[in-house]
Amino acid sequence: MRPYGKHLLIQMHRGDDVDTVARLTQLARNRYSAAFRSHAGRWEPLPINGDLKQAADSVATLLAPFLTAE
Template sequence: MPTFDAQRKAAELQCQLATLTGHDQATVKPYGKHLLIQMKRDDTVDTVARLTEVGRNTYTSAFRSHTGRWEPLPGIGNLAETTDLVVSLLAPYLDPDI
């Protein structure tokens, strides 16, 4: 079961994603030290990216490739900075109409 802190950070990330993308179809699931960014499409949920806490309020990010492997994205920062980077780099994957 995710910790209260992990659930709080997942909710914060989900709010930031909704603000940056303009929709609420991106959801966040806490998974250990990771925050998984998922997109709801029809009856499926695709895990698009993950943010990993590597220090106190310091995150890295990775993209889930078509092979299922996690490919690191450039940059490191706090939750807001890393979220902005992920939305900028992965905008097509976070588009609800695709």
């Protein structure tokens, strides 16, 4: 994860490239929502809202097939 303003970017390394695949957005103190980057480059919301650990765990679970793909 990499901070970017009020967002935490979730990135994947693919060879020499680094792709941002999802982000957590701080809504309030220790409250986050999530979105993933579509193939069109737009941010699509995910049905996630919780503290940082819950939000990160939920993103990892929902996007697991994509995050483990080579």
